Every structure is written in C-alpha cells, then in structure tokens.
Amino acid sequence: MYLLGIDLGTSSIKVAIVEVATQKKVVTVQYPEEETPIKSLQTGWAEQSPDEWWQNVQQAVLKLNATGLFDPKEIKAIGIAYQMHGLVVVDQKQQVLRDSIIWCDSRSVELGNEAFETIGHDKSLKHLLNSPGNFTASKLAWVKTNEPDIYNRIDKMMLPGDFIAMKLTGEITTSISALSEGILWDFENHEISKDVLNYYGIDEQLIPTVKPLFSAHGYLKTDIAAALGLTAGIPVAYKSGDQPNNALSLNVLKPGEVAATAGTSGVIYGVSNDLTYDKQSRVNTFAHVTYSAEKKHTGVLLCINGTGSMYRWAKHNFAPQATYAELNQLAADAPIGSNGLKVLPFGNGAERMLNNKYTGAQLLGIDLNTHNQSTIFRAIQEGIAFSFRYGLDIMRENGMVPKVIRAGLANLFLSENFAQTFVDVTSIPVELYENDGSVGAALGAGIGAGIFNSAEEAFTQHEAIKMLSPKNSEAYEPIYQDWKAILEKELIDR
Known part of the structure; x- marks a missing residue:
C-alpha cells in the first residue's frame, strides 16, 4: 500500500x-x-x-x-x-x-x-x-x-x-x-x-x-x-x-518544537499553543496542521524571501557551469568572515521581518585584490545565516526560544559549511533528517485518509541522520554584529 x-x-x-x-x-x-x-x-x-x-x-x-x-x-x-x-x-x-x-x-x-x-x-x-x-x-x-x-x-x-x-x-x-x-x-x-x-x-x-x-x-x-x-x-x-x-x-507537531528550511525562501517555523503575535507583524502566526478549536496549535513563521533565490542568482551569474555541490565546496574553502565581504540577501521582494522594506540584494566591501568566487559564495551563505539569526532574535522576543531545530537534509542544508554556519551563528543545535515536502504530504494523506490513526503514528520510524552542535559561535558573533549594523543603517535610510 x-x-x-x-x-x-x-x-x-x-x-x-x-x-x-x-x-x-x-x-x-x-x-x-x-x-x-x-x-x-x-x-x-x-x-x-x-x-x-x-x-x-x-x-x-x-x-x-x-x-x-x-x-x-x-x-x-x-x-x-x-x-x-x-x-x-x-x-x-x-x-x-x-x-x-x-x-x-x-x-x-x-x-x-x-x-x-x-x-x-x-x-x-x-x-x-x-x-x-x-x-x-x-x-x-x-x-x-x-x-x-x-x-x-x-x-x-x-x-x-x-x-x-x-x-x-x-x-x-x-x-x-x-x-x-x-x-x-x-x-x-x-x-x-x-x-x-x-x-x-x-x-x-x-x-x-x-x-x-x-x-x-x-x-x-x-x-x-x-x-x-x-x-x-x-x-x-x-x-x-x-x-x-x-x-x-519533520515530526514538529507539539508546542515548543521548531523546524527550519532553506529552499527558495528561508523559514524557521515553531509550534505554539498560544494565540501569539508580533506587534510589528515581522514574524507571522498561522494555524498549524494540528490546530483545532480545542487545541489551538499555531505555527510562528519567520520567512526570508532571499535565501535559495540569492544562491541561485549567484550561481547563474558568477558560476553558471558549476554544480551546487561544487559551489558548496568553494564556500567551504574560504575563511570564516569571507575576508570582510558581506552580503544582504534581500533581493526577492519586500521582507516581512524588515517591516516590509525592500533593500535589494547587496554585496558589500568588495576588494578586487582579495575577493574571488570562493569568498563570494561563502559570504552569501554567511549572509543567509545572518538573516536567519536576525529573524530568530525577533522570534525570541516573542517567546519562541528553541533548544534544537530540525531541518531536512535538502537545499542549502546539503552544504556542510552552510549547515554548520547556521548552527554557529544561531548558537542552536540542528538535527538533520532525510525528508522533503512531498514525503510529508504523502504521510499527511495517510493521516487524512485514516490509514494512520494519528499524526504521531505516521512518524514512529522517524530518526535523525545527523546532529550538529555549535563550534565557532564566538568567532561569528562580532562578524554578525557588524553585518547587523550595516543592515539596520540600510533600513534607516529606507
């Protein structure tokens, strides 16, 4: 069956x-x-x-x-x-x-x-x-x-x-x-x-x-x-x-559990049992799949438009013949901080977490003598990870404080460098699973058709394939703070 x-x-x-x-x-x-x-x-x-x-x-x-x-x-x-x-x-x-x-x-x-x-x-x-x-x-x-x-x-x-x-x-x-x-x-x-x-x-x-x-x-x-x-x-x-x-x-069904994805857009999604909201609507709350009148489970969603879309743009314009695996290796070859190159990956429409402002994607501090393909792709991965951190801090302001984040081994999380950078920048361990949205939709169909008696029954064989813990959080913190200052100055100017 x-x-x-x-x-x-x-x-x-x-x-x-x-x-x-x-x-x-x-x-x-x-x-x-x-x-x-x-x-x-x-x-x-x-x-x-x-x-x-x-x-x-x-x-x-x-x-x-x-x-x-x-x-x-x-x-x-x-x-x-x-x-x-x-x-x-x-x-x-x-x-x-x-x-x-x-x-x-x-x-x-x-x-x-x-x-x-x-x-x-x-x-x-x-x-x-x-x-x-x-x-x-x-x-x-x-x-x-x-x-x-x-x-x-x-x-x-x-x-x-x-x-x-x-x-x-x-x-x-x-x-x-x-x-x-x-x-x-x-x-x-x-x-x-x-x-x-x-x-x-x-x-x-x-x-x-x-x-x-x-x-x-x-x-x-x-x-x-x-x-x-x-x-x-x-x-x-x-x-x-x-x-x-x-x-x-990812079997994120209960309040306090948190998932992430880094596909075309980047998302952190946490389940709550409160009708919570951000006063500035920078992160958004929707009814989770387990929401009901009795159990008001909501999903608090941080969305960043310019994640995979930024990486795709860079591939097409800077390395069109390379595979994503090759780009990921290029990024891994560059040092932490990308020799000072910084990227704002916000070029895919107005960003909710930035109060619906549109900064455009930006590569900042280009040094023609030191920056190359390797530092460009690492800077893009770091800029995306910094964007996640910026949004996660907004979620923390609103009471969502994850102890671990679950993600599928897909899209940008296929890059060991990006996955570790995400963990280091956010200081939160990540569990990686072999999954994708189509598999989740199939299991959801089994729940909806009564083939599984409950959502929990559909995930009795769900196991993590890798666990990542922070290694370089101290090194990344000042680099992130510099990036954040650049972003916030840009937002003021807008």
Whole structure:
C-alpha cells in the first residue's frame, strides 16, 4: 500500500511515493529539471501560471510511475503541499482567470497597511494574529481594485494547493490553516474574518467550502485517474502550505518544537499553543496542521524571501557551469568572515521581518585584490545565516526560544559549511533528517485518509541522520554584529 505526495514549489514540482508499512520514501522525482521562472511584469511583482503548475504535476506523476518501483494502482491516498500565500482565481467553469500572484509578490503591501490601520492594530493582531500585509486577502483586494473585469468573473478564490486538488477532484475546498495563511481567519471568534471581508468588500461566497485539513477534500476523477495511471476514487486527503507541511514532515507537531528550511525562501517555523503575535507583524502566526478549536496549535513563521533565490542568482551569474555541490565546496574553502565581504540577501521582494522594506540584494566591501568566487559564495551563505539569526532574535522576543531545530537534509542544508554556519551563528543545535515536502504530504494523506490513526503514528520510524552542535559561535558573533549594523543603517535610510 502506497501514498502519493505532491509538493507544489516555486521552483518545481516534487512528487514522492511512501510505503505505508515502513513510512519510508520509495522514490521521489522532480519536474521540470530546470527551475520554473517567476514572471515579474513590474518591480516587486511575482506571478506564475496555475495551468503550468497543473501540467507539471501531471508530468511529475507520470515520471514517477515510469520508475517502475511501485504499482500506481496501489496508491490509496494523495496529499498536497504548496507554496503559501498565493492567489488563484477561477470562474464558474473552474477556468483560471489570471496568473497566480505568488507569495513573494509585493504589490499589495500598501493595501494591507491601510487595512491594518483602518481595522486597527490591536484588533487585527488579536483576531488575525497578523497585519493583512501582502497576504492572499490583500492580493485579492488588489485584483478587485485594479482588475475589476476579472474580479467580477471570479467564482472562487483559492490557495495554490486548493487549485491542484480542484484539478484532481473537481471539488473546491479549503481549510482553517489555509485561510489563516491568507489572513482570512478570525482566531478569537473561530470563523472567517468578517473584518477583513467587510473592509475589502469581498463576498464570502468567493471562499471555498472549509473542511478539516486532514480529511477527504474530494476524490480522484475517472478521467484524471486514467491519464495518470491511478485508481479513480482515491481521496485527496491532505492539503497544507509548505511550511506547516515541512514541520509535519519533520515530526514538529507539539508546542515548543521548531523546524527550519532553506529552499527558495528561508523559514524557521515553531509550534505554539498560544494565540501569539508580533506587534510589528515581522514574524507571522498561522494555524498549524494540528490546530483545532480545542487545541489551538499555531505555527510562528519567520520567512526570508532571499535565501535559495540569492544562491541561485549567484550561481547563474558568477558560476553558471558549476554544480551546487561544487559551489558548496568553494564556500567551504574560504575563511570564516569571507575576508570582510558581506552580503544582504534581500533581493526577492519586500521582507516581512524588515517591516516590509525592500533593500535589494547587496554585496558589500568588495576588494578586487582579495575577493574571488570562493569568498563570494561563502559570504552569501554567511549572509543567509545572518538573516536567519536576525529573524530568530525577533522570534525570541516573542517567546519562541528553541533548544534544537530540525531541518531536512535538502537545499542549502546539503552544504556542510552552510549547515554548520547556521548552527554557529544561531548558537542552536540542528538535527538533520532525510525528508522533503512531498514525503510529508504523502504521510499527511495517510493521516487524512485514516490509514494512520494519528499524526504521531505516521512518524514512529522517524530518526535523525545527523546532529550538529555549535563550534565557532564566538568567532561569528562580532562578524554578525557588524553585518547587523550595516543592515539596520540600510533600513534607516529606507
């Protein structure tokens, strides 16, 4: 018996097969091989095509089946993880009306700020746990204001994962967790936020049916099953944003547990049993996958837009023929502190932890006689690690004080140098696991379909493969403080 997990990322689609009996990955594949581009029609804008996502999902599943390592007919449930905060809008025929405005798009920042002021800071934070910011509700409000012809044709608004589930099943549903990441959930009143809907003038009928996150969100259509070689009628039994799902995949389910990832964006995500919030909304709180009216488990999320995206940019421009493994070795060859070269990796839209300011990515203090590829790539890794530390200190201000952080051995954590730098700069040990979002989505499907009796049962064979402890924290502290002073001067100038 198998489970299928689909991870709709910004760069590509990853799909995995997990065997129920062992809880282990059988195989995982990625499609396409090249990173999916982000359309940026104006500075600060970021869009992708939902129809292209769907084509890529289908190709990924077919590629998975072609491995011959499992019987596709033995897949019993499907789970979906997806890039958070994106907006997908469809008409009554379930046709996409425009490209998705994705997570790192900044166009609705001012709309969100105005909503924050009008609804009131205290009321917004107590009920929404966030400012409306440039999240999904504000993106929809931007469409309403700037593209009224499109807005008037909308039948349903969705998060990206809701869209993929719709294509698989024909049903349009959402969850409390998804609504909370769109800043559409009122935590105090345990209902869809009337304040946000009323302020933006959004009809509640545009919001899909709300279902439990772990539940059947629809059943695989006969024609789609035939096209993908699967069994018709199996449930899509789990949908979650990528960061709550990453936490699930790392067995971060209980208050006090913390996960991290360093993919296209960088995230630290901690579980709390309080309706906590940052007064400046620099870190954000959403409903965790285990949230319920009885157990109000929330996920406190620090997001840095410019992590893997910064590393990818540097690769394409400074070493396009090199592999990431080769770049990681180059970085490891340079000394701590990169001979004084410093990097602000904030070139992928407005950063929430910087109060939605946009500094652009910067390489600072270049010495033409001493700096080379090696120091550039180490400085980028260090700049990303410093960004994590800066955000983690904000989380500490808000009561999230992790004793250990769990991360998947993937993306930037594949670099031993980056992983150790992260540990040294934050002074927090890291446990590394073999996991990815598609595996977590598959296990989530098993929970939602009742194949596992609980989330805990799905992780009885979950073990760390490596533990990293701080080694060079004292050496890094003054270097970090210099970096922080540069950043804060830049923020003042903005």
